[in-house]
Amino acid sequence: MLITIADILPPNEIEEIRTMLGSMRFEDGRATAGWSAKLVKDNEQAREGAALTLLRERVTNAIQSNEVFNLAARPKALTPLLFSRYTEGKQYGSHVDNPLMNGVRTDVSFTLFLADPETYDGGELVIESMSGEEEIKLPAGHLVAYDSTTLHRVAPVTGGERLVAVGWAQSYVRDSAQRELLFDLETARRNLFAQHGKTPEFDLLAKSSANLFRMWAEV
Template identity: 85%
Template sequence: MLITIADVLVPADLEEVRGMLGSMRFEDGRATAGWSARLVKDNEQAREGAALTLLREKVSAAILGHEVFALAARPKALTPLTFARYGAGREYGPHVDNPLMNGIRTDVSFTLFLADPETYDGGELVIESVSGEEEVKLPAGHLVAYDSTSLHRVAPVTRGERMVAVGWAQSYVRDSARRELLFDLETAKRNLFARSGKTPEFDLLAKSSANLFRMWAEV
């Protein structure tokens, strides 16, 4: 399941995040890559420290507090966020994310875009699937979430600077198809309620959605 989510960061929060990143030091991103991904990773990441810890807390809270992300990912835990930048000529070649990070199983990968798309060229997140490649480049403050099992890459930046926050979620529902089914049921349930109120049909949908989540949840 691939989903884009608007306005995870509102403009005021986005400016605060950019300001905090502007005062941080960055280092070679290859230090956190696996042995094979290190061969194709060419970016910089915000350096560990107290300022990064505060920034992670702020942005993680915004992500976890967004209703659509919560329904799509069913997050049990998040890894510490990584704040990465790509200057002109930099990219991240094809790779798959590590299955475990910081003791957390990676079920859902996500990228939160922090730079306005008109300020840089290239830098699309390219996600591979059986139907081909899908390129994603979103407005600042918007997020894309997708299955961590996917091969993906970041296209070369040819002008300006790409700035993103990336992270991974362990889901209460390990299977992607089940997460998508729960998301669709929840969407249908809410649309029905908005149109007709609390009807017997709504109650059946609510019952089925809750019981499927109960059946599939890993706690």
């Protein structure tokens, strides 16, 4: 399942976060890559420290409080966020994310865009699949979430600076197709309630959604 979510962060917070990152030190991003990903990873990441800890908490809270993200990912746990910077010439070649990070199984990967797309050239997140490639470059404050099992890459930045926060979620529902079914059911249930209120049909959808989640959830 691939989903884009608008307005995780409002413009004033994005500007504050960019200012905070501008005062932080960055280091070689290969430090957090697996042995094979080190060969294709070429970016910088904000260095660990008290300022980064506070920034992580702020952005993580915004992501965790987003209703659409919670319905799509069904997160049980999140990894600590990485704040990555790609200046001109930087890129991240084709790779698959590590299955475990910080003791968390990676079911859902997500990227929160922090730079306005018109301020840099290139730098698209490219999701690879059997049906082809999908290029994603979103407005600042928007997030894309996708299955961690996919091959993906970041295209070379040819001008400006790409700034993102990336993270991974372990889901209560391991299977991507099951997560998508639950998302569709819950969306239909809420739309039905908005149009007609609490009806017998709404109750049946609520029952099915809850019981499927109960059946598939790993606690």
